[in-house]
Amino acid sequence: MAIKNNQIVLMQYELKANDNIIESNLDGDPIEFTYGKGQLLEGLEERIKDMNAGDEKEVTVPAYEAYGEYDKSLTEQVPINEFEGIDLEIGMILEADGDNGEIFKATVTDVTKEEVTVDYNHPLAGTDLTFKVRIKSIV
Structure with a gap:
């Protein structure tokens, strides 16, 4: 059946x-x-x-x-000083609390001396x- x-x-x-x-x-x-x-x-x-x-x-x-489809608007560049004390690596998954208490994840896709590019798309988007x-x- x-x-x-x-x-x-x-x-x-x-x-x-x-x-x-x-x-x-x-x-x-x-x-x-x-x-x-x-x-x-x-x-x-x-x-x-x-x-x-x-x-x-x-x-x-x-x-x-x-x-879902990959959405380029779900990436952003964040000043590197907001990640003080974190040994950032490309591919690293970061977790943070959203405004409503929901946990969201972001993948580090680029790191420069000035900023970090994070991607909020699901890794399989x-x-x-x-x-x-x-x-x-x-x-």
Whole structure:
């Protein structure tokens, strides 16, 4: 029987971006989620809806249905003196509290003597994602 809303699904998966494996639990314990509750990327959830327990398939979720298109306006240059005491490196993920108490993350993309360029896009923004999915069980 195919997956329906509010069913508990046990799933194993492998996530690839640009032909690189980002994450995999194919050899480990499956994840558990309730279908239709927004616990998975919407684009992935839509592509597994016709799967049954025991099914395996590969699906591609385009960037706009995954973490969105890359938005250049979500980068900014910040004076380096605001990072005093931090050993900055390109690729470093910084965390800060937003005005509403929400934690947000930014990736350091450039460091000069005067300023630091930070990127607030999700690291996978603008990237199509390929999932190999195995449905272990549906309850």
